[in-house]
Amino acid sequence: xxxxxxxxxxxxxxxxxxxxxxIGIRAVSVEPGVVTLALDKRPDILQFTGHFxxxxxxxLADHAAGGAVSTLLVESGxxxxxADLHVKFIKAADGDTLIAKAKALKTGGTIGVAQVEITSVKxxxxxxxxxxxxxxxxxxLPRRPQ
Amino acid sequence: xxxxxxxxxxxxxxxxxxxxxxIGIRAVSVEPGVVTLALDKRPDILQFTGHFxxxxxxxLADHAAGGAVSTLLVESGxxxxxADLHVKFIKAADGDTLIAKAKALKTGGTIGVAQVEITSVKxxxxxxxxxxxxxxxxxxLPRRPQ
Amino acid sequence: xxxxxxxxxxxxxxxxxxxxxxIGIRAVSVEPGVVTLALDKRPDILQFTGHFxxxxxxxLADHAAGGAVSTLLVESGxxxxxADLHVKFIKAADGDTLIAKAKALKTGGTIGVAQVEITSVKxxxxxxxxxxxxxxxxxxLPRRPQ
Amino acid sequence: xxxxxxxxxxxxxxxxxxxxxxIGIRAVSVEPGVVTLALDKRPDILQFTGHFxxxxxxxLADHAAGGAVSTLLVESGxxxxxADLHVKFIKAADGDTLIAKAKALKTGGTIGVAQVEITSVKxxxxxxxxxxxxxxxxxxLPRRPQ
Numbered sequence: 001x002x003x004x005x006x007x008x009x010x011x012x013x014x015x016x017x018x019x020x021x022x023i024g025i026r027a028v029s030v031e032p033g034v035v036t037l038a039l040d041k042r043p044d045i046l047q048f049t050g051h052f053x054x055x056x057x058x059x060l061a062d063h064a065a066g067g068a069v070s071t072l073l074v075e076s077g078x079x080x081x082x083a084d085l086h087v088k089f090i091k092a093a094d095g096d097t098l099i100a101k102a103k104a105l106k107t108g109g110t111i112g113v114a115q116v117e118i119t120s121v122k123x124x125x126x127x128x129x130x131x132x133x134x135x136x137x138x139x140x141l142p143r144r145p146q
Numbered sequence: 147x148x149x150x151x152x153x154x155x156x157x158x159x160x161x162x163x164x165x166x167x168x169i170g171i172r173a174v175s176v177e178p179g180v181v182t183l184a185l186d187k188r189p190d191i192l193q194f195t196g197h198f199x200x201x202x203x204x205x206l207a208d209h210a211a212g213g214a215v216s217t218l219l220v221e222s223g224x225x226x227x228x229a230d231l232h233v234k235f236i237k238a239a240d241g242d243t244l245i246a247k248a249k250a251l252k253t254g255g256t257i258g259v260a261q262v263e264i265t266s267v268k269x270x271x272x273x274x275x276x277x278x279x280x281x282x283x284x285x286x287l288p289r290r291p292q
Numbered sequence: 293x294x295x296x297x298x299x300x301x302x303x304x305x306x307x308x309x310x311x312x313x314x315i316g317i318r319a320v321s322v323e324p325g326v327v328t329l330a331l332d333k334r335p336d337i338l339q340f341t342g343h344f345x346x347x348x349x350x351x352l353a354d355h356a357a358g359g360a361v362s363t364l365l366v367e368s369g370x371x372x373x374x375a376d377l378h379v380k381f382i383k384a385a386d387g388d389t390l391i392a393k394a395k396a397l398k399t400g401g402t403i404g405v406a407q408v409e410i411t412s413v414k415x416x417x418x419x420x421x422x423x424x425x426x427x428x429x430x431x432x433l434p435r436r437p438q
Numbered sequence: 439x440x441x442x443x444x445x446x447x448x449x450x451x452x453x454x455x456x457x458x459x460x461i462g463i464r465a466v467s468v469e470p471g472v473v474t475l476a477l478d479k480r481p482d483i484l485q486f487t488g489h490f491x492x493x494x495x496x497x498l499a500d501h502a503a504g505g506a507v508s509t510l511l512v513e514s515g516x517x518x519x520x521a522d523l524h525v526k527f528i529k530a531a532d533g534d535t536l537i538a539k540a541k542a543l544k545t546g547g548t549i550g551v552a553q554v555e556i557t558s559v560k561x562x563x564x565x566x567x568x569x570x571x572x573x574x575x576x577x578x579l580p581r582r583p584q
Binding site: 047079082084 | 164165166167168169188189190191192193194195199200201202204205206208209212225227228229230231232233234235
């Protein structure tokens with residue numbers, strides 16, 4: 001992946017996205033087609049049960065899926081926008097940190113598909129707590145973060 | 147709907163959910179089987195395009211779907227937890243406010259299904275920007291918000 | 293809708309699709325953006341419980357969704373291909389006939405979205421048994437059915 | 439897995455399901471939590487493009503997902519019924535045979551989740567053409583196939 005393009009993409013992800021910063025999503029690793037993000041437990045992103053809120057998990061999955069597809073688009077000056085996000089919540093997300101690993105599945109044309117696994121980490125133990133799929137549309141990359 | 151149970155539900159929704167407060171979700175109306183929520187535009191819940199972030203839309207849809215099913219459960223001392231959330235993003239959510247209207251579809255046993263329409267409001271014009279479906283599991287209502 | 297284009301579309305739907313004929317899907321009505329199809333109970337499309345098989349319901353929903361979006365594409369010489377199909381089974385499909393009503397939601401570019409309601413008809417009573425959503429891609433209409 | 443229970447399950451799958459026989463689904467392998475099924479190309483299960491119809495792919499995915507979860511239920515006298523089926527079509531299913539491999543993800547209570555990969559086989563080459571997820575409910579196994 002072109003380093004300049006990647007830098008631009010990462011900068012957009014870090015600076016440009018209000019919600020991402022608001023809930024505290026951070027990048028763990030970015031490689032072509034695979035993006036891993038993390039989200040640490042904080043009172044302001046939980047639900048009434050004291051576990052991560054489904055909306056925070058969905059936001060994390062969305063961002064990871066978009067990132068994974070974007071890594072394959074960024075050289076052509078494009079970025080992925082979510083058209084379809086589907087999250088299955090399998091276990092209570094009762095850990096201290098969530099890890100979302102998104103993998104882009106190769107597709108043709110202007111559409112990309114990503115699969116995401118979200119694991120809940122508690123006392124060093126990883127447990128699958130949700131899976132997600134996303135369909136992304138490729139759009140032109142803005143000149144600078146807005 | 148039993149007024150005391152409804153009060154307890156609303157209190158939980160308002161006080162108990164960190165993420166909901168964090169991103170600013172507010173209730174517009176609650177009636178048996180139908181819940182309408184709103185989310186006003188703020189820089190901290192947008193994405194790099196300057197529109198509402200998909201994660202914020204997903205969180206809004208999730209909360210509305212859970213609320214709609216919960217209204218049918220609350221008399222029996224239960225509340226809905228999301229098992230499955232699917233959001234289709236149809237148009238850019240470029241309005242000043244999002245309105246999510248969730249409707250519970252009657253189901254048997256411990257599972258409920260809700261459909262959600264999310265409209266973007268701009269200069270008084272309403273435009274459908276996303277649709278969502280949720281499958282919810284019924285769980286015992288906690289004694290008090292955590 | 294252009295009558296010649298519509299005729300060509302309907303002919304393709306009727307003659308061109310092996311599975312559709314195999315399981316006995318029939319058109320009830322076709323208008324711009326809304327397609328209603330029906331499927332009558334037959335032993336060879338049921339599952340072990342004696343009700344309609346989920347695959348038959350999914351096939352019916354898929355065809356209705358594709359048809360609804362195709363009615364909006366056919367004048368430009370295109371037809372809808374399914375990119376994403378999501379079916380929620382709400383009640384046992386234990387009726388004598390299934391009716392699927394698909395409605396296209398307006399979208400831009402080369403993607404269309406449709407919502408589908410599937411009702412089970414038994415002794416003249418209609419009951420919602422499944423809901424579905426589909427995302428469709430527009431492709432060039434083949435010159436003749438294959 | 440109890441052999442008698444497994445036999446009963448397989449018999450139900452083979453004899454009891456009208457649609458499965460109608461479109462020609464066959465079992466490739468069954469082990470605890472993982473079921474692989476195949477579907478060979480035949481004119482009566484295609485769509486107008488000459489490729490496998492989305493409904494046939496959905497039916498195959500549904501059956502594989504249900505089977506994978508059922509292998510974990512059968513010892514307790516239960517079988518999986520689909521509550522939610524989501525199929526993403528990634529590439530044209532233009533092969534001679536489709537292979538669906540479903541894997542059950544462990545879940546608690548009366549709900550199971552399965553992930554399915556569907557590959558299209560053409561001239562000995564395998565290509566991922568669709569992915570699916572299913573949420574299943576556990577129900578009592580009927581005494582005998584109906």
